[in-house]
Each structure stands twice: as C-alpha cells, then as structure tokens.
Amino acid sequence: MRRYKPLFTGRRDNFSIFEEAVIDTRNYNNLLRAIFKKCESKIKNRNLSCKEIIAVLNENFSFLRVIFELEKIDKNNPEYKLGLNSGGTDDDEFNSIYLFMNELCREYFNKFLDDYITFLIRIIDHELIHRNQAIRMKSKEIISLVFRDVENLQKYVSDKLEAMAFAFMIVEESRYAGWTDKEIAEGLKTLKSPSPIFIEYTHHFENDTELKKTLLKYIFMYLDLGVNQ
Numbered sequence: 001m002r003r004y005k006p007l008f009t010g011r012r013d014n015f016s017i018f019e020e021a022v023i024d025t026r027n028y029n030n031l032l033r034a035i036f037k038k039c040e041s042k043i044k045n046r047n048l049s050c051k052e053i054i055a056v057l058n059e060n061f062s063f064l065r066v067i068f069e070l071e072k073i074d075k076n077n078p079e080y081k082l083g084l085n086s087g088g089t090d091d092d093e094f095n096s097i098y099l100f101m102n103e104l105c106r107e108y109f110n111k112f113l114d115d116y117i118t119f120l121i122r123i124i125d126h127e128l129i130h131r132n133q134a135i136r137m138k139s140k141e142i143i144s145l146v147f148r149d150v151e152n153l154q155k156y157v158s159d160k161l162e163a164m165a166f167a168f169m170i171v172e173e174s175r176y177a178g179w180t181d182k183e184i185a186e187g188l189k190t191l192k193s194p195s196p197i198f199i200e201y202t203h204h205f206e207n208d209t210e211l212k213k214t215l216l217k218y219i220f221m222y223l224d225l226g227v228n229q
Helices: 026-043 050-064 078-082 105-111 114-137 150-158 160-176 181-189 196-202 209-222
Strands: 002-004 066-070 084-089 097-101
Touching: 026 050, 026 114, 050 066, 050 097, 050 105, 078 084, 084 114, 097 114, 105 114, 114 160, 150 160, 150 209, 160 181, 160 196, 160 209, 181 209, 196 209
Parallel strands: 066 097
Antiparallel strands: 002 084, 084 097
C-alpha cells in the first residue's frame, strides 16, 4: 500500500503517461463534503466512541472504497495531534483508499469542525490522485514501503507521483488561505506560498533542481489561469 503521511511511499515506474496532464480530483470535493455532512448528523455532539464513529464513516464512504480504520499510535508522535496517522492507497483491484485514524479523532469529530473536514478531504484527494494514477498506468507494481527518515525523505518528495499529488494539495491549501490562482502563480516566481507543504518542499530544492521544476510545473497546471483547461 502506498501511504501518505509524513510518510510511506511505494514506487511505480513508467511515468511518461502523466507528463502532459495532471489528475484533478476537485470534482469529488462536493460529493465528499456531502457525505461528511450526512455523517455529521449521526456523530456531532453524540459522544460516540472511536469505534462507533469509524463505523458511521465506513457505512457512508464504503461505496467509494474509502475505508477508515482505527490505529494505535504513540501520543508523542507528531501525527497523533492530527487524529490521523496516515492515508494510503491499496494495490487491490479497487485501489481502495485507507485513512488510519487514532483515538484523538473522537474529539474532532464530536465537534465536527469544518477545518478538520477540509483537512480530511485534502488527504482523500491526495489518495484519489494515486488511485487514478494506478488506473491510468494499468499497473499493480507498487513495490517497497519506505519509512520516513532523513535519508529517505529526499527520495519520497522527489517521486513524481507524489509531486503531482502534493502539487494539488499545495494549490488547495493556498486557495483555502484566500489566495487567488493569479496570486499563487505570482508567489511561485519567488517561491512564496501560504502552503506548509510547499514550504516543506522548498527545503529539498537545493538537492534536487529537477524536483523544483517538476513540482512548479504541476502546480501551474492545477491553476485556473486560462491556459490548462
């Protein structure tokens, strides 16, 4: 399984099919938000247990093959405070998407904060891009899992499949921060962005100039500037 978090990754070869087009999953967002809205009426302020919350989510998201699982994690782990340990796309016949939640998600879902739902939608969007990549490549070749550490992080962010998915998230984060697409494009010229993900990526540009070109190209292709419709 290919996981997104801070971080698992797999490797797929033959990327050329994506050189001229990015995969845009924004059309799913209204549907995803509507499903979460349906879940809200069954979860918010009801003081449900984590298992009960996960059951409600899976009941409503199963038709999209988006699966929520409860997973224990050390409370000192940085991902604990997100209520989400990681997300992943399986290499089964459905390219099922998994969100591995921890016990803190109970607090967020009980309040059903809009910012938290937006965050989860971005994670699902990221995995939907990987699902579509797998479908278009007609390949089940998702090989190794690489845990995040200083040595492997550069390899992870340099992966073109990840760069495409993260480029989408960078654009959505920037829009959510109130930037117009024109402002996003202008900011990229001087490597300025309100997106925490973009800021993280800039730390790796010095070691990989090709990564810089690839990421910026994908970001521009996701922007609605009247040239890549």
